[in-house]
Structures are given as structure tokens and as C-alpha cells.
Amino acid sequence: xxxxxxxxxxxxxxxxAEQEFLTKGYDGARTxxxxxxxxxTHAMLHYYFRTKEQLFERIVDEKFETxxxxxxxxxxxxxxxxxxxxxxxxxxxxxxxxxNPLLPRFVINEIISRPERYELLHKRIGDIIDNISNGLQxxxxxxxxxxxxxxxxxxxxxxxxxxxxxxxxLAYPFMKPLLGELMADRERFLAERKAENIETILRRIKKx
Amino acid sequence: xxxxxxxxxxxxxxxxAEQEFLTKGYDGARTxxxxxxxxxTHAMLHYYFRTKEQLFERIVDEKFETxxxxxxxxxxxxxxxxxxxxxxxxxxxxxxxxxNPLLPRFVINEIISRPERYELLHKRIGDIIDNISNGLQxxxxxxxxxxxxxxxxxxxxxxxxxxxxxxxxLAYPFMKPLLGELMADRERFLAERKAENIETILRRIKKx
DNA sequence: TTCGAGTTTAACAAATATGTCTAACAAAAA
DNA sequence: TTTTTGTTAGACATATTTGTTAAACTCGAA
Numbered sequence: 001x002x003x004x005x006x007x008x009x010x011x012x013x014x015x016x017a018e019q020e021f022l023t024k025g026y027d028g029a030r031t032x033x034x035x036x037x038x039x040x041t042h043a044m045l046h047y048y049f050r051t052k053e054q055l056f057e058r059i060v061d062e063k064f065e066t067x068x069x070x071x072x073x074x075x076x077x078x079x080x081x082x083x084x085x086x087x088x089x090x091x092x093x094x095x096x097x098x099x100n101p102l103l104p105r106f107v108i109n110e111i112i113s114r115p116e117r118y119e120l121l122h123k124r125i126g127d128i129i130d131n132i133s134n135g136l137q138x139x140x141x142x143x144x145x146x147x148x149x150x151x152x153x154x155x156x157x158x159x160x161x162x163x164x165x166x167x168x169x170l171a172y173p174f175m176k177p178l179l180g181e182l183m184a185d186r187e188r189f190l191a192e193r194k195a196e197n198i199e200t201i202l203r204r205i206k207k208x
Numbered sequence: 209x210x211x212x213x214x215x216x217x218x219x220x221x222x223x224x225a226e227q228e229f230l231t232k233g234y235d236g237a238r239t240x241x242x243x244x245x246x247x248x249t250h251a252m253l254h255y256y257f258r259t260k261e262q263l264f265e266r267i268v269d270e271k272f273e274t275x276x277x278x279x280x281x282x283x284x285x286x287x288x289x290x291x292x293x294x295x296x297x298x299x300x301x302x303x304x305x306x307x308n309p310l311l312p313r314f315v316i317n318e319i320i321s322r323p324e325r326y327e328l329l330h331k332r333i334g335d336i337i338d339n340i341s342n343g344l345q346x347x348x349x350x351x352x353x354x355x356x357x358x359x360x361x362x363x364x365x366x367x368x369x370x371x372x373x374x375x376x377x378l379a380y381p382f383m384k385p386l387l388g389e390l391m392a393d394r395e396r397f398l399a400e401r402k403a404e405n406i407e408t409i410l411r412r413i414k415k416x
Numbered sequence: 417t418t419c420g421a422g423t424t425t426a427a428c429a430a431a432t433a434t435g436t437c438t439a440a441c442a443a444a445a446a
Numbered sequence: 447t448t449t450t451t452g453t454t455a456g457a458c459a460t461a462t463t464t465g466t467t468a469a470a471c472t473c474g475a476a
Contacts, residue, residue, distance in 0.1 A: 027235035122385045167371035177330045178337045203411045
């Protein structure tokens, strides 16, 4: 109970901090507000994490890990035929973003406002991109030679997939009141968007 | 010189405020920093705009006007055949966002963090969407009946266009170091993205 | 039981940000 | 010239926010 309670306090602060930073950003977040949401005095927050900055770093590290995973999801299952593989990759990535709808905005904001911090992230993401560029690109090239799909730059393909999947969640609060009765239900709208994104990309890579 | 100088001070503050708010957001912006960038004392900022909030409102109003214009641009030239019209709409919208690359992030952030303020915007954008849904949708339906293009929900089409065009600029700081030598030149990358987005949407609406 | 490490609280300190006030100043009107 | 209106700078006030400190408490181990 004590050790679990100790872990728990720290975890409570982390959970409250995650929520606050993801919704309000670094500048909008308040350490007192985080402490209050976590049910501890604000001195406790400083006791465990020293400064707001260090607490933020903890959240950032955790979230960048998640981002790496999401990019990996786009790669799809290498044992499937290429078109099925891409289809599965889009679907998995869409689901990933649906599970973490606040994440893209957070990452975009933090990278734009503090570009200097992220050499590490760039290195890690860069490795993933290189994997993709090497492995998947040659597979696409071979499939294209066999006439199974259109020849295509894999980086461009990935940007398009991320655009379609991520923007849906970035702009959802903006679009929601404009969609009309048909789309008022979030689940239904997301299902239709997912299908639409898959359709759009599959047509893009279809040999014609 | 005097009257023009007076106008100029207010304009200087507005220009500095626009830059500060667009890059740092409301919470990150500092009135003293805005005043300094404008070359005036911070008392002047309060003299002209009373509060940070009111100064911010001025910028928001102006930027929402721009957003409305950008959505209108997607509609394209009604005198063109439908496929050409859509192609032109994508291109015009892409150029619009390229001219205002910081705007999407600003709007998304403000809407997420202060949803209550934007009934007015929603009404205005809602009218634009209705125009589109009525006018363009029926034109698309007719073209589809004539076999000129695929039958398609115009709202879904617009979301896809906005996704592809806007995300490019939202994520550019993130992607830039990952693109490799080929894309290192911003102008070249944007030209290729624009062509790719047009190709993607045209294939989506092409009758097959 | 007493010792001590780790935990917790409340009070305090310092910095920063927004906003106000007064007095000086400039330019145009009376 | 005097008055009036609007502009500007500097000092001041207030509130908020982050961060510190010292003392008290908890609980297991010696």
C-alpha cells in the first residue's frame, strides 16, 4: 500500500500532466492545475519532478515513443502482398491515431516552437524512414515492374497516408459542426473517413 | 506624416502581434515582447488595444477571414468542366496555404482550446459548406451520371483535399530533416507535393 | 523505542506578466 | 496664446506562477 501509494502519487502526477500538456501545451499548462488534478499539493510536483520543464520532458519522451510506433504501423505486415500490405498499414495507422487523437497537435506544436530539442527524435524517425525507403521502396519497385501497382516514391506515399489519417483528427473539432446530421455520430464519421482514406490511396497506387 | 505615423504605430503593434500569436499561440505570446518587436513601450499596446485578449481578438478576426477565403478557393472556377474545376481548386487552395503556412496550426489550436468562441465562425463556414454541398454536389452528381467522373460525396472530397494540402505545411518542420537531399529544397518539395496531391485526388474521382 | 530515509504540508520567495496611473508632450482648435 | 484632445513614457500595482525551505509526519529497521 505504501510503496504502491508512492508509485501511485508519481503516476497520478504524470497522468494529470499528460492530460494538461496534451490539451493546453507547455505554455498553457499550469503546474498548480496539474497538481490539483492529481490530488496533491504543488510542492509535491516539484518534489518528484523538480521543475515544470523536467516533468514536460518526461511526457515528451513517452509521447515520442508513441509517435515512433505509429510510423512503424504504416509499414504494414511484410508477409502480405504489397497492395494488401499497404491497405493494412493505412488501417493500422488510422486506428493508432484514433487511439491518440491529441498526439499529432502536441508533436507539431512542440516541434515548431522548440525545434532545437529534437535532434534525437529526428535521428530515430530518420532510421525508420530509411528502413522504409530501403525495404519497402524496392518491394514497390518490383511490384511495379510486375504490373501489380503504379511506380511510386514511398516517401510521398507515406506523407499522403499520414496527411489523410492525421488531419481528420486535427480538424475534427473544426469540422464536426459542419458535417450535418449524417456525420454527427463520431464513430460513423471515423469509419467513413477510414474507408475513404484507404480508397483514395489504393486508387493512387493502382496500375492504370 | 503625423496621421500616417499614428496609424503606423497601431499597425506596427498589429503586425508584431500577428507574428507573435501565430508562432507562439495565445499562451506563449507576451505583450511586452509584442511591444518590443513593434518598437513601442508596452503601455502603448494597452493604450491602443486595452488588453491582450482584445488584441488577440483582432488578430483572430482577421485570420478567420483568411480561412474563409481559403475554403472558398477550393471551390474552383465554376465556368470550367468539373474535373478541371476541381483540379484548379486544389491548386489554388495549395497556393493559399503556402502563402499562409502558420495559419492552420493557429486555427486548430485556438478552436481546440477555446471552442466556445467560434459559433460565429461555424455559422460562416457552415454557409460556405452549404453552398458547396448544394451547388457543387449536384454538378458532381450530373457529371457522374454522364460518366465523366466517379460519384462522390463532396464533403468527403473537400476533407481529403484539405488534408493533403494543409498537412504538408503543418508537418513540414517535422519532415524536413527526413526527406533527404532530393527534397532539401523547400520550393521543389512543395511543387512535388502539390503535383502529388492533385494526382491523388484526380485518380480518386476518375471513373474506372 | 529510537533512528532515519523518504514523504508531505504550509509558508515563503522571486520572477514574470498584465494592466493602471500620472505627468509630460505634441498638435490642432478656439 | 490658451485650450483641448490625443499620444507617449516611466513608474507603479497586482496577480499569477514557478520554485524553495523548513518543519512535521510516516513507517520500517536497528
